[in-house]
Amino acid sequence: MSSRGGASGGRSGGSGPENGAEAESGPGPVAGSGSASGSGSRGRSAAGRRRKRRAPGGALAGWAAVAPALAPLIARGRPLIARARPLARRLRPAYPRPGRTDWRRWIPSWRQWLGAFLYGLLTAVAFVGIAYAVTDIPDDLNSFAKQQDNVYYWSDGSKMARTGWVSRQEMPLDKVPKPVQGAILSAENASFYSDPGVSPSGFLRAVKAAVTGGETQGGSTITQQYVKNAYLNQDRTVSRKFTEILLAVKLDRAKSKQQILQDYLNTSWFGRGTYGIQRASQAYYGKDVSQLNASEGAFLASLLKGAALYDPAVSKENRARAVERWSWTLDRMVTTGNLSAAERAKYTKFPDPLERSVVSDATGQSGYLVELAKAYAIKSGHIKDSDFDLGGYQIYTTFDRNRTDALTAAVQKTQKAFDAEHRPTTDQYAKIGAASVAPDGRLLAVYGGPDYLKQGFNESNATTIPVGTAFTPFVYAAALDDGVMRDRGKPRTKVSPTAMYDGNDQVTVQTPDGPYWDRSGKVVKGHNDGGRSWGQIPLSKAVADSVNTPMLQLGLDVGLDRVDALAQRAGLLGPSLGPQVPLFALGENSTPSAIRMAGAYETFAAAGMHTEPYSVRAITRNGSALPVVAPKPARAMSATAAGAVTDALRDAVTDGSAKAASKASPGAAGKTGTTAGNTAGWFVASTGQESTAVVVYRMSLTDLIPLPLTGLGEDAPGTPGSDRAVKLWADYIKAVH
Numbered sequence: 001m002s003s004r005g006g007a008s009g010g011r012s013g014g015s016g017p018e019n020g021a022e023a024e025s026g027p028g029p030v031a032g033s034g035s036a037s038g039s040g041s042r043g044r045s046a047a048g049r050r051r052k053r054r055a056p057g058g059a060l061a062g063w064a065a066v067a068p069a070l071a072p073l074i075a076r077g078r079p080l081i082a083r084a085r086p087l088a089r090r091l092r093p094a095y096p097r098p099g100r101t102d103w104r105r106w107i108p109s110w111r112q113w114l115g116a117f118l119y120g121l122l123t124a125v126a127f128v129g130i131a132y133a134v135t136d137i138p139d140d141l142n143s144f145a146k147q148q149d150n151v152y153y154w155s156d157g158s159k160m161a162r163t164g165w166v167s168r169q170e171m172p173l174d175k176v177p178k179p180v181q182g183a184i185l186s187a188e189n190a191s192f193y194s195d196p197g198v199s200p201s202g203f204l205r206a207v208k209a210a211v212t213g214g215e216t217q218g219g220s221t222i223t224q225q226y227v228k229n230a231y232l233n234q235d236r237t238v239s240r241k242f243t244e245i246l247l248a249v250k251l252d253r254a255k256s257k258q259q260i261l262q263d264y265l266n267t268s269w270f271g272r273g274t275y276g277i278q279r280a281s282q283a284y285y286g287k288d289v290s291q292l293n294a295s296e297g298a299f300l301a302s303l304l305k306g307a308a309l310y311d312p313a314v315s316k317e318n319r320a321r322a323v324e325r326w327s328w329t330l331d332r333m334v335t336t337g338n339l340s341a342a343e344r345a346k347y348t349k350f351p352d353p354l355e356r357s358v359v360s361d362a363t364g365q366s367g368y369l370v371e372l373a374k375a376y377a378i379k380s381g382h383i384k385d386s387d388f389d390l391g392g393y394q395i396y397t398t399f400d401r402n403r404t405d406a407l408t409a410a411v412q413k414t415q416k417a418f419d420a421e422h423r424p425t426t427d428q429y430a431k432i433g434a435a436s437v438a439p440d441g442r443l444l445a446v447y448g449g450p451d452y453l454k455q456g457f458n459e460s461n462a463t464t465i466p467v468g469t470a471f472t473p474f475v476y477a478a479a480l481d482d483g484v485m486r487d488r489g490k491p492r493t494k495v496s497p498t499a500m501y502d503g504n505d506q507v508t509v510q511t512p513d514g515p516y517w518d519r520s521g522k523v524v525k526g527h528n529d530g531g532r533s534w535g536q537i538p539l540s541k542a543v544a545d546s547v548n549t550p551m552l553q554l555g556l557d558v559g560l561d562r563v564d565a566l567a568q569r570a571g572l573l574g575p576s577l578g579p580q581v582p583l584f585a586l587g588e589n590s591t592p593s594a595i596r597m598a599g600a601y602e603t604f605a606a607a608g609m610h611t612e613p614y615s616v617r618a619i620t621r622n623g624s625a626l627p628v629v630a631p632k633p634a635r636a637m638s639a640t641a642a643g644a645v646t647d648a649l650r651d652a653v654t655d656g657s658a659k660a661a662s663k664a665s666p667g668a669a670g671k672t673g674t675t676a677g678n679t680a681g682w683f684v685a686s687t688g689q690e691s692t693a694v695v696v697y698r699m700s701l702t703d704l705i706p707l708p709l710t711g712l713g714e715d716a717p718g719t720p721g722s723d724r725a726v727k728l729w730a731d732y733i734k735a736v737h
Contacts, residue, residue, distance in 0.1 A: 150393045152362070152370050154401045155442075155617070161362035161370050163273075163391075171278040173262035175290050180277070180297030182338025184265065187301040187329045189222040190336045192261065197223035197252025198245050223252050225304075226264040270300060271307020273389055284353035294339055295347040298329040313355050323350045365408055367452020369615070372443070372461065373397045376615045381626050383619075396618040398442035406735035407434055407445045414696075414728045417713035426711035429698045432728070433459030435595040436692040437602050441611030441631050444690055446595065457701050460594045463576045464704055465697045467597065470673025470682040471567070471587025472551040473604065473645050475558065476543050478566040480641035484557035488512035495539065495558075497644045501550035503534030503542060509552055509582050516556065516582055524582050526552040529674060543648040544656035546672055548586055555585025569636035571600040571610050588676055594693040601684045602691035604649065605669065608642035609633040646686075653685065660723065661685060664730035665737065672722035679706035681721020683729050692732065694725040 096105035108116070152160040173181070185192050189199075199221050220228070227247045251260060270280035280300055281289040292300070302310045302325035312319035330347055333339035362370040377395050378388055411432050420428040434447040446460040483492040509516040509524045516524045526549035528534070534547050542550040555563055560580035568574055573596060578589025592600070595613055603610040612631040619626040649669035652658045657672045661683070670685025673695075680697040698707040709721040 149391050150374075150388070150395065152366075152373055153394065153396045155396075155398055155444075156401065157396070158401065160397065160399070160401075161366045163362060163370065163374075171262075171266060171276065171289055173258055173265070176265060176277060177290065177292060177294075177297070179294035179333075179339060179343075180289065180292050180300070181261070181265075182333050182336070183294060183297035183301040183329055184277075184304070185222070185261075186332040186336045186338050187298070187325075188225070188304060190332075192222050193257050195221055195223075197221060197249050197260075199224065222264050223260050226260060226267065227251060268304060269307065270303045271311050285351075286354055293351075294333065294343065295326070295330070295351045298326045298333070298347075299351055299353065301329050302326055312352060326350055363453050364451050365404055365446075365448065367456075368446060368448030368458050368460065369397065369399050369404070371448075371452070371456075371458060372446065373399075373615045377619055377628075380614070380616060380628050381619045383626075392621050394620045395616055396620075398438075398444065398615050398617050399446075400444045403436060403445035403736050407436065407447050407732050410434075410728050410731040410735065411447045413731055414724055423711070427713070429700050429707060430696070430712055431459050431699060432694070432696050433462060433465075433594040434692065434694045434728070434732075435460045435593075435598045436690045436732075437595070437598040437613050438690055439602060439606055439611075441599065441602075441613050441633075442617070443595065443613050443615040455701070459695075463573075463591045463593050464699065465591055465680045465695055465706060466675045467587040467590050467592055468673035468675040468680055468682055469546050469548065469551070469586055470597065470671050470684050471590055472543055472546070472585065473649065473671055474567040474570060474572075474600070475551050475555045475563050475585045476539060476648065477570075477604070477637050477641045477645050478563045479539070479554050479558040480644055481566070481638050482558055482562050484554070485559070486510075486512060486557055495554075497540035497648065498538045500536045500538060501542060501553060503528070503537035503547045503550050505531050505533045505549065507549045507553070509556060511556055518581075527676070540644065540648045540651070543645070543671070544651035546652070546657040546674070552582055552585050556582060560584050566637060567600070569610060569634075570603040571612065571636070572596050583676075586676075587673065594695050597682070597684050597695075598691045598693040601649075601670075601686050601693070603636050604642050604645045605686035605688075605691060606633070606642070607639040608635060608637040610636040649685070657722075658683060658685070658726050660726045661730050661733075664733045668733070670729075672726065674720060674722050675706075677706070678708050678710055678721070681709060681723070681725045683722055683725035685729060687733065687737070689737070692729055694729050694732075696721040696724045696728075 095108065097107070097109060100107075150163045152162070154160045189195070224245065255263075266276045266278070268277070269275055270277065270283070272280075272283040274280045274283045277300065278289045280303065281287060281292055281296075284300065285292065285296055299322060302322055305325065308314065310318060310322040310325060312322050330339065330344050334341050334344050373395050374388070377383065377393070378385060383393075411434060414432065415430070418427045418430045420430065431449075432447060434445075436444040436446070438444050446458075448458040448460045449455040479495045480497070483494045485492045505526070505528045507526045509526060518524050528548050529546065534542075534545070534549075537545075537547060537550060539550060539554065541547075563585065564574075564577055564580060567577060567590075572590070572592045576590060576592045576596070578584055578591075581589070583589055599613040600610070611633045614631050616628060617630065619628050646669045649671050650667070652672070653661050653668045653670050654666070658670050661668055661670060665685075665687050668685045668687050670683060673680070673682030673684070679699075680695055682693070682695050684693040685691065696709065696712075698709055698712065699705065700707070712721065713724070
């Protein structure tokens with residue numbers, strides 16, 4: 001057979017040292033017989049001599065110069081080559097296998113399997129060795145490992161608040177209590193101090209998950225986790241895992257175990273916007289990490305498995321998982337020798353963390369301002385949430401410190417009349433929201449609640465309370481601009497402020513086709529406050545005196561869809577506007593926030609031009625300005641309609657439903673707002689400097705169901721909520737003007 005002949009010829013051709021050397025230096029193919037091999041060698045030598053004669057001074061001339069120096073090495077290598085050649089030829093696969101038939105020819109022999117394995121092993125070792133040699137530990141950590149603070153400023157440039165800590169507060173390892181270190185090691189990598197920085201079994205599980213698309217697998221050492229967090233990305237790929245292992249081995253050789261553990265604890269993600277165990281300790285327990293005990297450390301260790309799954313503040317399911325993991329970690333600490341059994345027996349109660357993350361000095365009202373400014377900065381600055389959380393931003397807000405203090409003081413003065421402890425049925429859950437907006441849309445001040453750290457619910461930005469009759473100016477403006485249609489098929493007719501409407505109580509609401517029937521089959525009738533009948537009344541006076549029945553009918557005459565469209569152009573948000581049924585005209589089913597109502601009333605004062613409320617005027621990051629474009633005014637209604645509405649609102653203050661406000665600002669234009677169920681009292685008014693909305697209401701933040709205001713306060717039990725809102729507004733305006 002040719003293969004055997006080749007093997008035989010190879011042994012014959014390789015019998016002499018000269019032949020072996022000649023074959024080694026000749027460029028031609030290896031022949032199958034000894035004589036042919038020798039002949040071929042001589043032929044090549046002759047050709048080489050001919051080439052040398054034709055090209056004296058070429059490459060062969062250079063070879064001739066160095067040949068004497070290499071001759072001893074070549075001579076010593078010839079015997080080794082001669083001895084190795086037979087072994088190499090025996091290992092050379094004869095494939096398909098000779099002497100076999102059918103499918104058996106294609107089954108490799110054990111020698112072939114062994115050879116393939118050895119070749120693969122050598123290749124892998126060489127590849128890993130080269131990769132290890134060329135892989136360097138990066139000089140810079142990932143950006144999140146150098147998280148900074150965000151600082152917020154008042155409109156005058158003075159510091160309002162910061163989010164995050166003054167520095168990353170890298171904590172030396174000796175400041176982290178041994179039991180806390182033990183909890184981390186027991187939960188994440190008990191063999192940390194003895195392993196080479198990698199976990200082969202964990203690597204194989206990760207490779208399987210990456211290849212098959214399975215769930216993320218654990219098993220990485222602390223060194224590997226640190227490398228991934230500090231130097232690499234979070235991609236689940238074999239190449240990323242391979243790089244992680246190489247860096248982990250190098251790092252384990254380059255740094256002490258104590259330094260690696262310290263770096264790991266200072267850069268790991270613990271949730272609630274925190275990187276590092278010091279920030280985590282402050283966020284979850286409100287104290288320095290040096291004050292933690294083993295039980296608290298065991299909980300923090302669970303967060304390394306995934307803060308979103310183990311933070312008890314997120315959900316009941318999270319708490320159950322956290323308790324289970326906490327208990328397991330403490331037991332594991334006993335097993336690994338990081339906690340005695342007697343000490344473990346002391347920890348039977350789960351150390352519930354704080355409900356909120358205390359990561360800033362944005363307390364009191366500044367917390368609500370920061371919340372609003374952050375949301376606006378991210379949106380207007382086109383900043384990703386993840387980037388914003390890394391910090392380094394300086395946010396210059398529109399909030400006026402003096403106005404904010406004055407508004408807070410006015411609210412607190414009003415709240416003194418509330419006594420939830422002694423009158424829970426009337427005063428419990430009493431709340432006040434307020435906001436003040438400048439003519440150009442700048443948000444000047446808000447009152448969001450008693451304290452942001454105690455109540456995160458922002459009452460100035462809430463969309464849970466009906467706006468009531470404070471909505472009627474939008475109906476009036478839509479009628480002035482679009483006219484009305486009382487008869488089906490006939491053209492719309494214009495409406496003036498002097499147009500007369502029926503202001504009597506219990507007036508039937510009419511459509512072009514007759515009375516309006518509700519879904520229960522009843523004719524809808526309008527009701528005025530106190531059941532008062534006003535007779536025929538001009539629309540302007542109906543707005544000023546807050547007469548319901550004319551506005552209820554006007555809404556259907558102009559078209560509730562047109563009212564809805566104008567309200568949105570004026571600044572109210574579509575989702576806060578209710579279904580288009582007759583009571584829509586009286587604001588009974590719409591729930592805009594105080595911020596939006598203040599901005600919308602400013603549209604009337606600005607001759608029909610609306611500017612979206614905004615809370616951030618500039619953003620920089622580490623000194624470099626980011627582009628932030630202030631909202632531009634847009635036409636929401638005609639100047640004529642806006643002027644007529646403003647006149648009616650001014651009449652409401654001088655001689656209408658809001659006369660109590662006239663002493664504070666005689667030129668103000670405003671409107672009270674009440675609801676059928678007396679669940680809210682509004683007052684919204686504009687001066688030449690701002691528009692301000694105030695709402696007084698009662699609502700449990702658990703149920704989010706508005707409660708009646710009847711009997712609220714001890715000084716005047718019959719006082720409507722809107723009267724309290726007017727008085728609060730007056731106190732605020734007198735303080736800032």
